[in-house]
Amino acid sequence: MPNPENKMERIKLIFRYLMNLEWTEKIQHYCIFCDRANFGGIAYEDDDLIAIHNIRSAGQLHWLIMPKSHVARDIESLNGEHIALLQAMDRVKQHLLASHCPGVSPTDVHSGYHRGRRPLVAGIYYPDIVSIHHLHLHVIVKPRAWLRFFKYPGWLPLMWRSDVAVLRRVQRLAAKVT
Known part of the structure; x- marks a missing residue:
């Protein structure tokens, strides 16, 4: 016969896990992207x-491109005012690809952003997938299949958004302003 305390402990663990997802706004008081000691190496x-080599590479090459300041x-x-920033980040992406892996097929490059906190319904939010609250673009060359499928899933817009889709969205927002 199962011990009820063990069952209660399992329920507590599940509850604790769900509560520790960022269902509510949480503020990071320390940003590892603002401390150069945490970089795996600067690529640009x-x-x-700044573009850095991701210390947890998900493919043959894996860069993180980000503004030096906390822009978002x-x-x-992001809103329409961020169009120039996203275009500059895209230029850095193109530069890195051209200089480090010329001729790479676009199908071998997986690039985008983890999704942040956003409303679901009536004051309830999707959990925040972003682990570091400093805007950053992942550029992964020849990603490992299981990471592309689970951690950087193009098929699951609740977790991941391609840089092309984000740029398009911000361009639409900028067009509405003008």
Whole structure:
């Protein structure tokens, strides 16, 4: 006969897991992307943007492209005013691909953003998938299949959004403003 306390412990663990998802707004007081000691190596840098080698590579090459300053927490907070930033991040992506893997097929490149906190219904939010609240673009060359499917899933827009889709969305927002 199962021990009720063990069952209660399992329920508590499940409850604790669900409660620790970012169902509500949580603030990160420390950003690892603002401390260069956490970088796996710098692949590109200019006055506004930096691209680093992801220390947890999901493919043959894996860069994170981000603004140096906290321009946005995640893609959910982007608006039409961010169009120039996204275009600059795309130029860095194209530069890195051209300089490090010329001739790579577009089908071998998986790039996009993890989804941030966004409303579901009546004050309830989807959990925040973004682990670091500093806007960053993942560019993965020849991704490992299981990571592409589960951690960076193009098929699941609740978790992941391609950079092309994000750029298109922000372009539409910019067009509405003008």
